Amino acid sequence: MAVPGTPIDAPPPGIARLRRHEWLSVLSRAVRTRRGTVGLSLMALVVAIAVVGPFIAPNSPTEFVTAPFSGPAPGTPLGGDALGRDVLSRVLAGGWLILLMAAAATLFGVGAGAAAGISAAYLRGWADALIMRSVDVVLAFPSLVFALLLVSIIGPKLWLIVLAVGFSHAPQVARVLRSSTLDISERDFVKAVELQGVKPRLIMAREILPSLITPLTVEAGLRLTYSIIIVAGLSFLGFGQPPPAPNWGLMINENRIGLQLNPWGVVVPAALIAVLTIGTNTFSDAVARVALGVGRQAEEITPLEGHVLVAPR
Amino acid sequence: MMVGAAHALRPQPARLVVENLRIVVAGTSTDVVDEVSFTVRAGEVLGLVGESGSGKTTVALALLGYHRRGLAVGGGRVMLDGSDLLAMSAEELQGVRGAMVSYVPQDPGSALNPALPVGLQLGEILGAHQDPGVSRDADRVTEVLAEAQLDATREFLRRYPHQLSGGQQQRVAIAMAFACRPRLIVLDEPTTGLDVTTQRHVLETIRSLCRSYGVAAVYVSHDLAVIGQLAQQVAVMYAGRVVELGPTETIFGAPAHPYTRALLRAVPSPERSEVLEGIEGQAPRPGRRPTGCFFAPRCPDVLPICRESPPPFVPLLAGAHLVRCVRAEEPVTRSVIARTVPASDPPTSLSSGTLEVRDLSARYGPAPVLYEIDLRVGPEQCVAIVGESGSGKTTLARCVVGLHDNWTGNVDFCGEPLACGARRRTKGSLQRIQYVFQNPYTSLNPRKTVGQIIDQPLEHFSHFSPIERERRVVAELEDVSLSSDFLGRYPDQLSGGERQRVALARALVVEPELLVCDEVTSALDVSVQAIIVELLRRLQRERNLAMLFITHNLALVRSIAQTVVVLSAGKVVEQGPVEEVLERPRETYTIRLLEDIPKLAETRTNGGRWR
Numbered sequence: 024m025a026v027p028g029t030p031i032d033a034p035p036p037g038i039a040r041l042r043r044h045e046w047l048s049v050l051s052r053a054v055r056t057r058r059g060t061v062g063l064s065l066m067a068l069v070v071a072i073a074v075v076g077p078f079i080a081p082n083s084p085t086e087f088v089t090a091p092f093s094g095p096a097p098g099t100p101l102g103g104d105a106l107g108r109d110v111l112s113r114v115l116a117g118g119w120l121i122l123l124m125a126a127a128a129t130l131f132g133v134g135a136g137a138a139a140g141i142s143a144a145y146l147r148g149w150a151d152a153l154i155m156r157s158v159d160v161v162l163a164f165p166s167l168v169f170a171l172l173l174v175s176i177i178g179p180k181l182w183l184i185v186l187a188v189g190f191s192h193a194p195q196v197a198r199v200l201r202s203s204t205l206d207i208s209e210r211d212f213v214k215a216v217e218l219q220g221v222k223p224r225l226i227m228a229r230e231i232l233p234s235l236i237t238p239l240t241v242e243a244g245l246r247l248t249y250s251i252i253i254v255a256g257l258s259f260l261g262f263g264q265p266p267p268a269p270n271w272g273l274m275i276n277e278n279r280i281g282l283q284l285n286p287w288g289v290v291v292p293a294a295l296i297a298v299l300t301i302g303t304n305t306f307s308d309a310v311a312r313v314a315l316g317v318g319r320q321a322e323e324i325t326p327l328e329g330h331v332l333v334a335p336r
Numbered sequence: 337m338m339v340g341a342a343h344a345l346r347p348q349p350a351r352l353v354v355e356n357l358r359i360v361v362a363g364t365s366t367d368v369v370d371e372v373s374f375t376v377r378a379g380e381v382l383g384l385v386g387e388s389g390s391g392k393t394t395v396a397l398a399l400l401g402y403h404r405r406g407l408a409v410g411g412g413r414v415m416l417d418g419s420d421l422l423a424m425s426a427e428e429l430q431g432v433r434g435a436m437v438s439y440v441p442q443d444p445g446s447a448l449n450p451a452l453p454v455g456l457q458l459g460e461i462l463g464a465h466q467d468p469g470v471s472r473d474a475d476r477v478t479e480v481l482a483e484a485q486l487d488a489t490r491e492f493l494r495r496y497p498h499q500l501s502g503g504q505q506q507r508v509a510i511a512m513a514f515a516c517r518p519r520l521i522v523l524d525e526p527t528t529g530l531d532v533t534t535q536r537h538v539l540e541t542i543r544s545l546c547r548s549y550g551v552a553a554v555y556v557s558h559d560l561a562v563i564g565q566l567a568q569q570v571a572v573m574y575a576g577r578v579v580e581l582g583p584t585e586t587i588f589g590a591p592a593h594p595y596t597r598a599l600l601r602a603v604p605s606p607e608r609s610e611v612l613e614g615i616e617g618q619a620p621r622p623g624r625r626p627t628g629c630f631f632a633p634r635c636p637d638v639l640p641i642c643r644e645s646p647p648p649f650v651p652l653l654a655g656a657h658l659v660r661c662v663r664a665e666e667p668v669t670r671s672v673i674a675r676t677v678p679a680s681d682p683p684t685s686l687s688s689g690t691l692e693v694r695d696l697s698a699r700y701g702p703a704p705v706l707y708e709i710d711l712r713v714g715p716e717q718c719v720a721i722v723g724e725s726g727s728g729k730t731t732l733a734r735c736v737v738g739l740h741d742n743w744t745g746n747v748d749f750c751g752e753p754l755a756c757g758a759r760r761r762t763k764g765s766l767q768r769i770q771y772v773f774q775n776p777y778t779s780l781n782p783r784k785t786v787g788q789i790i791d792q793p794l795e796h797f798s799h800f801s802p803i804e805r806e807r808r809v810v811a812e813l814e815d816v817s818l819s820s821d822f823l824g825r826y827p828d829q830l831s832g833g834e835r836q837r838v839a840l841a842r843a844l845v846v847e848p849e850l851l852v853c854d855e856v857t858s859a860l861d862v863s864v865q866a867i868i869v870e871l872l873r874r875l876q877r878e879r880n881l882a883m884l885f886i887t888h889n890l891a892l893v894r895s896i897a898q899t900v901v902v903l904s905a906g907k908v909v910e911q912g913p914v915e916e917v918l919e920r921p922r923e924t925y926t927i928r929l930l931e932d933i934p935k936l937a938e939t940r941t942n943g944g945r946w947r
Contacts, residue, residue: 210778211773211774211775211778211779212778212779212780212781212782214739214773214779215771215773215779215839215842216792217739217758217759218737218738218739218758218766218770218771219766219767219792219793219796219797220758220759220761220763220766220796221796230781233781233783233784234781234782234783
């Protein structure tokens with residue numbers, strides 16, 4: 024709110040470029056930073072392997088082609104796994120589902136968290152109290168243990184894992200988005216629409232959400248990293264695809280007993296997961312830096328999670 | 337230099353000499369400010385006037401050897417008692433700042449450290465520039481505060497900045513600036529945001545301190561009336577250049593540059609009901625300035641030669657008055673029109689659109705803000721609500737439109753009572769009362785185009801087809817003097833005045849009966865303010881609108897309203913027809929308020945002195 028009589032200087036012209044597809048602009052500028060280029064290249068490498076891999080695998084991932092834990096040989100460049108299947112083929116075929124599940128979990132988690140956070144901040148009152156206290160309760164559970172519990176009750180259903188992982192993200196996302204929304208919902212352009220009696224649902228979707236694109240982009244990148252780790256970790260623990268299927272997490276578990284005989288069966292999937300998470304993390308870090316550095320966007324991002332638990336009414 | 341003032345008898349040496357100051361965008365040859373030269377003598381105040389973006393703050397900061405990030409000094413000298421501040425090293429500057437030059441910022445609330453008591457902060461500045469041997473005694477702090485008319489009780493010194501009022505904060509900042517007896521003090525709009533009464537006291541303090549200690553002062557402001565009362569010399573800046581420089585009474589009494597004349601015409605006066613003339617267009621930004629005179633595109637008296645080469649300084653009054661205009665020496669016969677308009681009578685026609693407020697009391701949480709307000713806005717009538725900050729005038733407006741819902745009493749519109757909050761009002765009553773926000777920089781969604789912004793209420797309130805809606809949006813844009821080119825633009829591509837017009841169009845497109853304008857011009861420059869006020873006046877007449885015009889600027893009231901309500905501390909102090917209240921105020925509060933407004937007319941008659 025301006026002090027009466029203060030002429031407010033128009034924002035400098037440089038900022039005007041950031042506007043419409045602001046998140047696109049943030050992403051494209053993030054790519055141009057060194058951090059962003061490295062992150063995106065790492066991500067692209069692993070994603071390419073996971074997506075193209077199933078089509079170029081020399082052998083069927085479930086076919087027994089060599090002796091268990093045999094070393095690299097002409098037909099099997101990375102050797103055989105615990106049951107004598109081709110490690111290379113299993114690596115090539117075993118990534119896409121992890122990526123898909125991680126992406127779906129992220130989408131669900133960020134979507135649910137954003138909906139909860141925005142509603143809590145905009146509606147205030149009892150809705151705020153209800154949503155944020157539920158968030159506190161969810162946060163009080165160790166999320167991975169919670170996911171394991173669900174899976175062990177209902178069985179290793181893939182959709183259940185996606186939901187459980189997504190659900191574990193929602194509280195953090197809700198807190199970040201709530202604090203961003205608190206600021207935006209007090210702005211005059213939101214008040215102007217409220218004065219017309221427009222329904223809160225529409226105000227949140229049409230007026231507030233577009234202003235939250237930047238924190239949402241940053242948050243999604245961060246959550247994707249966590250999702251990959253958790254999904255791969257659950258597979259390692261056996262809560263994922265059932266055994267005959269090729270899966271990086273599962274492969275590490277199956278082949279770790281033969282680590283000294285044929286290390287490739289463990290090292291390659293582990294390295295791919297590591298490269299992927301480092302890539303997504305580096306890239307989302309670059310996005311966050313770009314987004315924070317553009318001045319006007321800085322106020323829309325609140326890197327401190329949940330520092331406002333109860334806002335004064 | 338200053339005519340008629342007592343100390344002109346003993347000419348003072350030039351304290352500050354600025355020569356051809358040039359500030360550029362770092363790494364380029366694009367100048368932000370160029371060819372700025374002026375001289376300030378000891379004890380003298382130079383007023384640096386300009387609209388936002390004119391470069392006045394850039395010049396002010398350069399006087400401290402400072403420039404904002406992204407800018408660089410491109411040349412020139414800032415000589416303080418013979419030594420060039422721009423040539424100094426960082427260590428030398430550190431010694432000079434605070435001790436020899438000091439700065440009073442616009443917002444003292446953010447300049448004082450919120451975590452330290454004011455006494456400690458004052459002690460720090462004294463300690464920083466004293467010889468280690470000299471003890472930092474409390475007497476000195478007391479003395480410094482007394483000069484700024486603050487009573488340095490033990491209790492006061494222990495207070496934190498947030499426990500002081502805005503006026504007190506600004507006095508502490510002024511006391512800090514004067515504490516080390518600097519030779520030059522730079523004040524950047526220090527009274528903006530203060531009430532007129534506080535402003536007057538602060539200005540008096542600054543003036544007497546400069547006098548008594550022979551401090552040269554540069555006072556930056558967009559408020560011509562304030563400059564007129566304080567400064568002996570005025571430099572008018574436009575697009576990074578000083579366009580006119582001279583003694584205050586000459587600048588205000590016989591301005592020779594068309595820009596200065598236009599600025600003065602845009603200032604509303606509480607004494608007359610006038611047509612305000614704004615200046616259409618915008619000042620060119622750095623890097624996009626024309627080859628000739630920078631003001632040529634907006635100048636009413638432009639000649640072909642103006643567009644060819646930058647005009648030279650034309651010396652008038654034996655060099656005491658410099659004007660950057662080729663027509664400076666011509667007698668002023670141009671662009672003089674009769675400006676006084678008769679205040680329009682409230683129309684008698686009976687149509688809908690009567691707002692009646694009875695016994696309205698509002699509170700923020702437990703704190704009462706408004707007490708038993710009664711007021712009436714007749715059809716096609718403009719009622720102005722005037723008050724200082726904190727008087728509750730904005731709360732009153734927000735109660736009427738439904739943004740503030742914690743109130744009791746009756747607000748009837750067209751005979752029907754209105755519910756407290758906007759959510760509980762009918763669609764019809766929401767449509768018939770429209771609200772225009774104070775700050776056009778926050779009231780437009782930055783992610784939407786102008787077309788979407790204006791269409792949004794139309795889509796909500798009407799059942800028109802998209803084609804019909806677009807036709808109406810374009811018609812509305814034209815009515816607020818914007819072309820249909822604006823449809824696809826985003827708010828940050830618009831100037832402040834254009835934004836406020838879009839906000840007006842958004843309010844008017846649904847054909848309301850009552851328009852509530854909350855300080856709609858306070859975020860705008862005076863030349864733009866004049867345009868918006870004239871636009872409002874025309875639209876009100878054409879559309880038979882009832883209008884509630886909230887403002888802190890009594891002078892504006894005269895130009896737009898028929899009835900005025902003076903609000904103080906949540907109570908109606910006085911209300912009546914504008915002429916009567918402004919010319920024959922009955923209440924002491926109104927009288928004081930009227931007296932404390934800095935007025936241009938006084939400058940001319942008093943030659944820049946206090947009454």
